[in-house]
Amino acid sequence: MAPRVAIIGLASDFGCQVQVTNMEDHLLDVLGLMDLAYWQLASSGHLPEEYDVAVIEGAVTTADHVATLLKARETAAVVIAIGSCAVTGGIPALAGTVDYDARYGVVYGDGAAVARGRQVPKPVSSVIKVDYHVPGCPIDPTEFVTVLSRAIMGLKDDMPQDPMCAICKTQENVCFLDRGRACLGLVTRTGCTAKCVTLGRPCTGCRGISPEANIPAARLVYAEKGLDPLELDRLFDLYNAAREVVV
């Protein structure tokens, strides 16, 4: 029997859900793998009481989100977090770097307090146990389908954990560090074929910090290349502000 899948959005820009619809050639095949129990973006209907797989997009920024997640964890056998927002806190977590409460005033002035139960943005895994992560801003839809199908089969995600430089080398890019520009590839989790670097833009760390990253060594590399070692940390805030900083 096809597993019942619910796609649930928290604080996000829906980009990862859109990416799922963006695999036009295979969308129908992919939908054939599952019984789509809930997808607010594409279909009418309410979040059902029972489903097997919860796919979560978005960062946790309100008390409602926390409640939704606790319920999802109770209901679903498998929880998959997709996209930087859900995996690392992503761009939303950038708002949490300094004085989160003041930001409300900056945007809304003294207006009515509508942002009920708001919290400093954080990743899904800080609230519930997450079984599979699909990192990236946005996700790569093929990677999502691979992880989803492996989750359904009960397999490990099979995703590499190492930093990005290796895959960047296979693309024959001239290293940004050698061109005097900061790049986060040397500490960012690989798996994206170094797309940004290949298209002329340094890695910005959207896939999160590689569990194998050697941050102190990377700071030294920056210094060696004439960059400010702390620039590494500053750049990392972009998608990883909710991380624990390694000294």
Added chain:
Amino acid sequence: MSTLTVEHVARIEGHGTITVEMESGVVSDVRMDIIEAARFFESMVVGRRFDEVSLITSRICGICSPNHALTSLKAVEAAFGIEVSERTALLRKLFVYGSYLQNHATHLYVFAAPDFVGLPSVFPLAQTHPDIVERALRIKKTGNDLTTLIGGRPVHPITAVVGGFSAEPSAADLRAMAVRLEALVADTVATAELFQSFEVPAFETSGEMLALVEDDDYAIYDGETAALDAGWRRSASEYRQFIAEKVVGHSNAKHSTVGDRTFMVGSLPRINLSAGKLMPRAAETLAKLGIAAPSRNTFVNNVCQAVELVDAAERCAMYIDRLLGMGGATLPEPFTIKAGSGAAASEAPRGTLYHAYSIDDDGIVVGGDVITPTAQNLGNLEADMRAYAPTIAHLPKDEFILSMEKLVRAYDPCLSCSVH
């Protein structure tokens, strides 16, 4: 008093709830509660470097990210006084149209069409009307492939940077894309015909209509803001002087007014203001559909999106030809980082999008402001809902709800965008 709520209206981008208050069978109030969580983008960019702004703001919306990226780039360029090359501007226009193709196709087929055929989603259509679903996917895919060709991926462009592009598509790839776009015109015309065949309620909005206009082009990347009823044209970068935003109690998105009127932005206002600038097939389609611009029927917005699809397919093929024939570069020229402020506007698929930033001497952002199309539309949408609800109050509850949802979806609202 009874209250009717439709929580998490489906098939729109973001989370919103319709609340209708009835007093002895008469509609007394209608609200669109936007419960989408605020992410505070305007304060988030503060303290970040100028070249990160477009990366950050493109995450306001995963559906029209190319538009946010470009509008913020233009604002930063305005602050630094950077003029981009003609080639860059043309490539950027193509980029915007890629977004149009994918956005309009998604809205029309995935979000709106199920309403008209009485289905919860587009997926069952794959069984009953595979040709329609395949056509939808073809248009959407061409749009995505065009944005990918230029920006590196369909969502959150990689290559669009301050001053130009970090990489440019090859001539061969562009040429192949032009061929696909020409072939797509037939699909877009069929789309317009399909939507014309759906019955739309006779309903007129009372709001003003705003869109960018240019003297010699259908304005999407540049132009001045024009008001349909008031008849004025003003510099878009002065948007703060003609658009007033206010915080309302029930919505995390602010509401906007122009003068003291609510107003509408999007395909309908654009066609109302620039019908004469449409490409031939698009103009022909518009005429054939019997839509007399200006129209005030909000529901016609869907058909106008379809007409814009025709225009986009034709126009992009022409732009690619022009691009292949012209010289110039898109790699950014060196520029000086200096303190300054800049504002910019462009037409996103859902309407005019404004971004403004102040930057200090070190290139660090000190202030930011964004008004999204949906935020501009919300006041008007609520006004429409208030006007429309009493006229359908007699319908059974299910039909009443569906009709209200249709009205909401006619605006193609993007709620996470509107809150941002």
Added chain:
Amino acid sequence: MFFRVIDKERLPDLITGLGTEYEVIAPVEKDGRFVYAPVVDPAEVRLDYDTTLLPPKKWFFPAEETLMRFRVADNEVLDDEVFAAPRVLFGLHPCDINALLLMDNVFTGRYADPYYMRRREQTLLIGVSCTPSDTCFCNVWDTNEVHWGFDVFLTDMGDRYFASCRTVKGAEILDRFVENRTVSDEDTREFQRVVHDFKEAFDRTVDTTQLPVLLDAKFDSPIWDEFGEKCLSCGACSMVCPTCYCFDVHDRLEPDQKSGVRVRTWDSCQFKEFAAVAHGQNFRDTRASRVKYRYYHKQWGYLSKFERVLCVGCGRCARACPAGINPVNVIEALQTGEVR
């Protein structure tokens, strides 16, 4: 061996001629560095290149390749055909040719690898002489000279090339595609002078005496910890190395999950998972142990089987490693007990 002389200005004819029958791969410029890429126009070819970003191995053993297509339902192989187009690799430096010979030891012989072999059989190699760069140290391993493994080798003698043809095929293409002449005494004298000067031009000295013994004796040396602290575990060194051949294998399903492909991708012993086995055991858990393994294998493991070290001194890893770790400073650190 059969020798010929080609006027420099005639060389483009050779490339154009080869292009009529082969896919020609040659060094071209990319963002200020060089890559081996397919060329159509001889003017793109840059024989003055120092070294390429990736070595030629990618044309025989691509960074990612499909081994077979399979069907899930009955665990059946649908297709494992190895397709290789006739190709010429033009402009290889001696180190890169020597590196291919080292790769051959692994991929041919017992359990010959059909994917590598088929491409190897279908590819002609045309070498060209080089000049030492800042990072190369091929002289340390004697890999700045190459005696076989190519079809034609072109030695630059200013206005002309001294062409050594090692294979029948090599002689044949030379005669067919480019005007050439037989070698005069003067040419031979000039050749001797040029190669002598070439050898003289290398001044890198590294003491490699009894390296295997040194590696064994210094197995527990703290210098490895120092390298471990610097290493980013990024694997860049392995990717760019012309002699690194390790790979990983993954099964990838099509979106309908009914069929799929088994692919292999380049791997690196610097990655943590590389030596991990079930139940949490990892034989090379620390960065230090992994950096050490790379050198231990290259300069002792491989040597124990094939009597050569698995390095040709091309210096690519030295350029690619963000942390500046490379064979020269590793060997020197082993010798001196100090990481420079």
Added chain:
Amino acid sequence: MNNTQVVMTRDIDANPYHPWPARITSIMDLTDKEKLFELRIIDEDVREAFEFQSGQFVELSIFGVGEAPISISSAPSKQGFIELCVRDSGDVTGALHAKQCGDVVGLRGPYGRGFPFEDMKGHDVLLVAGGLGIAPLKSLINHIHDERHEFGKVTILYGSRNPAEVLFRYQFDMWKHRDDFDLILTVDQPDDTWDGETGLVTKLFDQIDVDPDNTYGAICGPPVMYKYVIEEMRKKNMDVDRIYVSFERRMKCGIGKCGHCGVGHQYTCVDGPVFNYWEAMNLQGAI
């Protein structure tokens, strides 16, 4: 044989990565985590040509999931089938556990160097296994069993974590009643039902007599075990080059190319998995 099969056979010959289809002909639950699978290669010619030594392994292939190296557990003297004793410890092994009798999987091999069966003949044999390490040793034991008259004293020491994890109990019960096999079982954590020894396998060395000039040793178990068992063997004055160890390392190809199984300056897949202890001593980081 029809045409398609002919083509396939040729391809397989040419391609060492191409697995042979093999049918699962029997599955026996051994413990919670281990099952014994009997497999039969479908192609008759290949099946007949499939000859192996105890200690060699195969690459087991489940398309869509991957491959895993697994020791052959049955004796080479058994023809037409092979047995694999597999612990569910991940993707491939888990997928195998989910298979039914009659399902088809893939096999390639046999690979690697096995135990020196011929050399061992005419000598006493001391086999020491820990946990799943019994899997390859079982092949050797069965092989010795089939040619029992060729060997001197045969002693088997086998340690498990707890009684529930003891593998091949049915066989051991049988051997226990024979007087030509000395089998001593031990567990770290006994329960009420346990009537064997308690403690680490090294403790059992107190109970055995070894003729140092005439005994071959073979060890297979978890990585931590080797050092201590070898120490005990050395205390009994056994020759370093008569002690054999079988290693487990990560492997992707099984044929000396992928590089994962490197141990010291050797590869486990082609130079091992069975190494002579003298060799193993010279493999840095092996033990």
